[in-house]
Structures are given as structure tokens and as C-alpha cells.
Amino acid sequence: xxxxxIPYYTSxxxxxxxxxxLKAVLNSRTDTxxxxxxxxxxxxxxxxxxxxxxxLRELARGRQKVVLVTSDHTRAVPSKLTLPILLEEIRAGNPxxxxxILIATGLHRPTTEEEQRRMFGDAIVDQEKIVVNKxxxxxxxxxxxxxxxxxxxxxxxxxxxxxxxxxxxxxEPHFFAGFSGGRKSILPGICNAVTVNENHSYKAIASPYxxxxxxxxxxxxxxxxxxxxxxxxxxxxxxxxxxxKKVIAAFAGDLEQAHLQGxxxxxxxAQCPSVTGDIVVTSNGGYPLDQNLxxxxxxxxxxEACCRDGGVIIMCASCCDGxxxxxxxxxxxxxxxxxxxxxxxxxxxxxxxxxxxxxxIFSRILKKHRIILVTNYLDHEMVRKANxxxxxxxxxxxxxxxxxxxxxxxxxxxxxxxxxxxVKE
Numbered sequence: 001x002x003x004x005x006i007p008y009y010t011s012x013x014x015x016x017x018x019x020x021x022l023k024a025v026l027n028s029r030t031d032t033x034x035x036x037x038x039x040x041x042x043x044x045x046x047x048x049x050x051x052x053x054x055x056l057r058e059l060a061r062g063r064q065k066v067v068l069v070t071s072d073h074t075r076a077v078p079s080k081l082t083l084p085i086l087l088e089e090i091r092a093g094n095p096x097x098x099x100x101i102l103i104a105t106g107l108h109r110p111t112t113e114e115e116q117r118r119m120f121g122d123a124i125v126d127q128e129k130i131v132v133n134k135x136x137x138x139x140x141x142x143x144x145x146x147x148x149x150x151x152x153x154x155x156x157x158x159x160x161x162x163x164x165x166x167x168x169x170x171x172e173p174h175f176f177a178g179f180s181g182g183r184k185s186i187l188p189g190i191c192n193a194v195t196v197n198e199n200h201s202y203k204a205i206a207s208p209y210x211x212x213x214x215x216x217x218x219x220x221x222x223x224x225x226x227x228x229x230x231x232x233x234x235x236x237x238x239x240x241x242x243x244x245k246k247v248i249a250a251f252a253g254d255l256e257q258a259h260l261q262g263x264x265x266x267x268x269x270a271q272c273p274s275v276t277g278d279i280v281v282t283s284n285g286g287y288p289l290d291q292n293l294x295x296x297x298x299x300x301x302x303x304e305a306c307c308r309d310g311g312v313i314i315m316c317a318s319c320c321d322g323x324x325x326x327x328x329x330x331x332x333x334x335x336x337x338x339x340x341x342x343x344x345x346x347x348x349x350x351x352x353x354x355x356x357x358x359x360x361i362f363s364r365i366l367k368k369h370r371i372i373l374v375t376n377y378l379d380h381e382m383v384r385k386a387n388x389x390x391x392x393x394x395x396x397x398x399x400x401x402x403x404x405x406x407x408x409x410x411x412x413x414x415x416x417x418x419x420x421x422x423v424k425e
Contacts, residue, residue: 299417
């Protein structure tokens with residue numbers, strides 16, 4: 001008997017798997033990576049030796065209006081650590097810089113003050129100018145250009161009318177953008193709903209290149225890079241994290257060069273051969289990414305790569321903040337999986353419904369696999385309406401899965417599905 005601690009909310013839940021059933025355990029090697037330096041030292045060193053640009057303090061000289069884009073409450077960016085260091089670096093070059101911290105929300109709800117204090121610390125909230133991007137407030141945005149896909153690029157005015165645009169984020173495998181970080185701070189981060197929706201259209205999401213770990217020919221990634229270049233992002237600082245959300249590497253400098261160096265670092269630790277099982281157990285790595293169902297496809301897509309057709313995926317996500325989006329909630333319960341997909345497939349890119357990408361991905365996976373959702377917060381009847389099966393613990397879910405697949409079913413465990421890049425050999 002093997003026991004696993006599956007990340008869940010701010011802690012974990014136990015999972016017990018008999019030796020005869022356990023086929024494989026997939027983990028990112030970020031958890032065993034030793035950087036040999038403190039988190040702060042890693043960030044400071046990256047800023048001192050940027051990739052492809054001058055130091056940030058040099059860029060800040062003579063630049064009065066500075067916008068620093070950071071991530072919202074759904075992301076694990078360690079801003080309480082990184083923001084003070086970034087602000088210090090900017091002010092080392094220009095003590096009188098007028099700095100605005102712009103929280104990149106994409107289509108997510110606005111980040112509350114309570115969440116900001118948790119993310120940034122009281123000192124930042126009390127002393128700095130902070131603005132939350134609100135994608136549905138059209139007056140906050142200006143049209144910039146047309147993207148390669150044909151979508152219109154609308155970006156928060158603050159980013160367009162500044163002297164220096166800087167972003168921070170973190171890099172991990174992403175199930176349709178290839179990897180997170182870098183350009184994603186702009187699109188979807190600080191774009192309006194019109195731009196984000198079309199970037200996340202049915203056609204774009206359905207592309208075979210819109211997949212975990214894939215950047216080349218990825219139409220979503222290509223639009224994102226174009227957008228970030230179009231608004232003149234002059235400096236980025238991205239980090240790689242382990243399961244404890246601790247910084248193990250930092251990359252600063254040019255939008256593409258620094259990001260790609262970070263991508264290769266993360267790929268080297270996250271990539272592993274996929275192993276096919278009858279049952280795959282995974283999670284979104286706990287809070288903050290497991291706070292709603294809307295974020296859950298991230299790990300479910302990893303499990304999909306390791307689950308045989310007709311198999312069962314057990315997804316552990318607290319969903320402490322509910323479904324995660326009103327549009328998604330309406331779409332995911334509007335009928336059977338086939339009915340939902342048929343409806344979404346007929347929607348042209350310029351008429352894309354907010355959050356429909358999430359229903360599209362769930363539908364794609366549910367056509368081939370049953371999903372058991374382990375949650376103690378989301379109403380179980382709502383889970384059933386979403387064509388999934390509710391459970392209250394990983395062990396209960398595993399018993400359900402054995403009932404579907406047989407007592408000899410092979411089980412693959414991926415404790416943190418977001419951190420793993422499973423690749424077929």
C-alpha cells in the first residue's frame with residue numbers, strides 16, 4: 001500500500017493505492033531541484049544580470065511613468081517577495097518614478113483588497129498605487145492593432161500611456177498556451193474581454209498546436225507574443241517555483257529571450273514520459289489554482305495525456321470559490337457533453353463567449369474519459385449537472401473508479417498535474 005498526499009486547498013488529502021494497482025507516479029523534478037541560493041538572491045541575481053536588455057534600473061532612468069504588471073489572486077506568483085525587489089530596482093534608477101502596479105486579471109473577477117494584502121503584504125497595499133484590470137470595463141482600454149489571428153488588440157490604457165512597461169510572472173506548463181509567463185501578462189492579462197475571447201476562440205483552442213509545452217506554430221502563443229511586442233514590454237521578471245511555491249530560479253530581461261530561457265529550465269524539470277493508466281489521479285497543486293472549477297482543466301489536461309480512452313480521471317480541487325465564472329457555469333451545465341461541444345463549435349471567433357474555452361476543454365476530455373471531482377466546497381449536484389461525478393475524498397473517488405474499471409485497474413498518480421509535462425515517447 002502506497003500513501004500519497006494530494007495537494008488540496010491550503011493543505012493536502014491522503015490517497016491510498018495498493019501496490020498491485022499502482023502503475024506509475026509522475027512528479028516534476030522542481031521539488032528536488034536545489035538552487036543553492038535564497039529566493040531573494042535568485043531574484044536579485046536575475047535583475048543584476050538580465051538577458052538581452054540593460055538592467056531595469058538603467059531602463060528606469062528618465063522614465064517618469066512606470067507600469068509594473070503583476071498577476072492576480074488565481075496565480076502563485078510570490079509577489080510579496082518579488083515586488084519589493086522590483087520596486088527597489090526601479091527606484092535605484094529613478095527615485096521619483098511614478099509607479100503603478102497593474103494587476104493582470106484576464107477575464108477573472110477583480111482581485112479584492114483582502115487578496116491583495118495576502119499576495120503583496122500590507123506595506124505594498126498601503127504605500128503603492130495599485131489598479132486592478134477589469135476586462136469588461138470598455139472605457140479602460142484602447143485599440144492597438146490587429147493580431148495575426150485577425151483579432152483586435154485592446155489593452156489597458158495605463159500600459160499604453162507609460163514611459164516604461166515591466167511585467168512579472170511565473171513559468172509552468174500551460175495546457176493551451178504552451179507555457180505560462182512572459183507574454184501572458186499582457187494577453188490575456190491586461191486586455192479587454194473582446195481580445196481575450198477571440199484569442200480563446202473555439203478554433204484557436206482546437207488547434208493541435210495549442211497544447212501543453214508547445215510554442216512553435218501555437219496560434220494562441222503567437223498572438224500573445226505579438227500583443228506584448230505591440231505594447232512595448234521592455235522588461236520582464238519571471239520565476240520558476242516548486243510545489244511549495246518557493247522560487248527555484250529567476251529569469252529577467254527581454255520579453256522573449258528571458259521567457260524562453262525560463263521555459264527551457266522548466267521543461268527540463270517538468271517533462272517526463274507519459275504513462276497510460278486506467279485511472280489517473282491528479283490535482284491543480286492546491287490553492288490558489290484549485291480555488292474554482294474554471295481553473296481545473298489545467299491538471300485534467302495533464303491527466304488526459306496519461307489516461308486510456310474510456311478511463312477515469314480523478315481531479316482533486318477544493319473549488320472554495322465556486323465555479324469560477326458565470327458564463328462558464330451556464331455553458332458547462334447546458335446539456336450533454338456532445339450537445340455542449342456541438343453548440344460551441346458553431347460559434348465564430350468574433351462571437352466567442354467569455355470563458356467558453358473552459359467548457360470546450362472539459363467537453364473534449366469528457367468525450368473520452370469520466371471525471372470524478374473531489375471537492376468539499378462545490379455543491380455536488382452542480383458537479384453532476386456539469387457531467388462529472390462528485391466525491392468527498394481521493395479514497396472515495398478511487399473506490400468509485402474501481403467500480404467502473406475493475407479491481408485490477410492500473411492507477412497513475414500525478415500529485416500536481418499543473419507542474420508536470422507528460423510527453424508521449
